[in-house]
Amino acid sequence: AVCPTGAITYSAPEPQSLLERLRVLLRAYDAAGGQDPVLLIYGAEDSEMVIEAMARFGRGLPAQVLPMAVNQVTQLGADFLLSALAFGVRRITLLVAPSKRDELAGLAGQVGLCESVMTGLGYDSGRLQVLVESDPDPVEAALYHPVAASGGVLDGFLPQPEKRTNLRLAAARLHQAAPQPVDEIALAPGSAFGAVLLDTDKCTLCLACVSACPTGALGDNPDRPQVSFQEEACVQCGLCRHTCPEEAIALRPRLSFDTAVKDHVVLYEEEPFNCVSCGKPFGSRGTIEKMAAQLADHPMFQGQAADRLKMCEDCRVIAHFDEKAAPMAAGARPKPRTTDDYLAARASGEDEET
Numbered sequence: 001a002v003c004p005t006g007a008i009t010y011s012a013p014e015p016q017s018l019l020e021r022l023r024v025l026l027r028a029y030d031a032a033g034g035q036d037p038v039l040l041i042y043g044a045e046d047s048e049m050v051i052e053a054m055a056r057f058g059r060g061l062p063a064q065v066l067p068m069a070v071n072q073v074t075q076l077g078a079d080f081l082l083s084a085l086a087f088g089v090r091r092i093t094l095l096v097a098p099s100k101r102d103e104l105a106g107l108a109g110q111v112g113l114c115e116s117v118m119t120g121l122g123y124d125s126g127r128l129q130v131l132v133e134s135d136p137d138p139v140e141a142a143l144y145h146p147v148a149a150s151g152g153v154l155d156g157f158l159p160q161p162e163k164r165t166n167l168r169l170a171a172a173r174l175h176q177a178a179p180q181p182v183d184e185i186a187l188a189p190g191s192a193f194g195a196v197l198l199d200t201d202k203c204t205l206c207l208a209c210v211s212a213c214p215t216g217a218l219g220d221n222p223d224r225p226q227v228s229f230q231e232e233a234c235v236q237c238g239l240c241r242h243t244c245p246e247e248a249i250a251l252r253p254r255l256s257f258d259t260a261v262k263d264h265v266v267l268y269e270e271e272p273f274n275c276v277s278c279g280k281p282f283g284s285r286g287t288i289e290k291m292a293a294q295l296a297d298h299p300m301f302q303g304q305a306a307d308r309l310k311m312c313e314d315c316r317v318i319a320h321f322d323e324k325a326a327p328m329a330a331g332a333r334p335k336p337r338t339t340d341d342y343l344a345a346r347a348s349g350e351d352e353e354t
Contacts, residue, residue: 001077002106004192004235005215006163010075018070019083019159019166025066026087036090036147037066041076044069046097053136065093065143074103078110079163081128082117082170087156090147094130095139101132116187117171117255122180124148168232175257187253194236194253196229198267202248203227205270205284209240209249219264225284226269231261276307277315 009015022039029037040061042051051067054060061067070076073096084092094111096104111128119125133139157169175181187193196218205225210218217234220227241249272281273288292309295301301309308316 001075001110003077004164004237009163010071012071014161015077015080015163015166016159016161018080022068022080022084023087023156023159025068026089029066030088034064036064037088038062038064038091038093038143038147039084039089040065040067040093040095040143041070041073042067042095043073043097043100044071046100047095047134050095050134050136050139054140058136058140059144062144064147072100074100074107076107076110077163078113078117079167079170081110081114082174083156083159083166085114085118085127086170086173090127092128093143094128096130096132098132098134104130104132113187113191117174117185120182120185120255121174121178123174123178164232171255172257181257183258184254184256187255189253190236191253191255192235193255194234194251195231195256196234196240196267197250197252198227198229199246199248199250200268202246203268204246204287204290205268206245206287208243208245212239212243214239221269224269225272225287226266228264228266230264231256273310275312275315276310277319278312280312280314282312 003009006015013021026037040051042048048069051061073094076094081092094107096107107130111130114128115125118127129142131139131142156173160166160169205227207220207227210220210227214237215233215235217230217232218227218240219230236251236253238251241251270284270286273283273285274281288310292306295309296306304319308319311319
């Protein structure tokens with residue numbers, strides 16, 4: 001339920017199959033003349049007897065309540081819950097057995113995310129409720145609570161295999177029919193949707209954040225010093241923020257309805273720094289200038305050594321070995337002596353050792 005990328009999925013059934021089943025159920029309900037559906041989701045093994053007891057000893061389910069059994073209620077995430085609301089469900093009741101009381105942290109977070117989206121768009125609150133009950137009387141009382149009329153069932157959208165795609169499609173559909181449509185909704189810290197804020201005064205375009213980003217939300221440009229961001233791909237994991245050596249990155253949890261979230265937007269770029277020796281661009285101006293300023297007082301980077309910081313990788317090596325005081329420099333290479341040289345020295349009477 002809480003996996004932001006869909007890397008971990010439930011296989012019995014798969015999320016797409018579950019949404020397709022819900023869509024068929026709602027369309028059949030609408031074709032029969034039903035309105036304002038209420039979805040009752042329960043665990044097939046844990047809460048089946050509660051519904052049977054309501055039917056046998058109580059009033060049974062209201063006509064507008066559509067029961068839907070799943071393997072585990074805790075398997076459901078915000079993608080399914082928001083999709084159900086986008087399909088026209090007026091209220092969702094999640095019936096959980098008391099034995100699962102300690103396993104509801106993930107489900108509670110997903111319900112909270114859905115409530116933030118719904119209230120942020122101007123919908124009435126309380127459309128999702130979690131009932132931890134095994135007594136049929138409280139369950140029956142909750143289900144017979146009146147629901148405000150809104151109209152028929154909506155077609156919504158065609159379910160997709162990707163979890164985040166379904167959540168985005170559901171949010172877009174709800175935004176389209178919202179009483180108070182807004183451009184973005186602020187979410188709680190830790191949410192899997194949001195933007196990256198970059199302090200350009202601190203950024204040196206070292207691109208450490210691009211290397212750390214696991215989803216490709218942060219990208220670079222092979223032709224110039226540049227960092228870009230695609231909000232749709234960001235899961236707010238925070239690796240970029242912790243990796244940045246300049247502490248120039250902050251996270252902003254939100255759900256944006258701007259179409260620009262699908263594009264790579266340039267956050268910051270600079271002119272490339274040209275090698276002071278050959279003129280070849282080899283880095284960002286901010287990085288080179290900051291490095292030179294920090295090492296200005298270092299004893300190993302004085303005089304010509306300081307200029308090497310502003311050279312490309314090739315010119316730096318050449319300059320290193322051309323210095324007179326180079327640590328690996330040696331004297332002139334001695335001329336090889338041959339047999340003829342030794343014989344000529346003997347004939348002239350020179351010392352052979354010399």
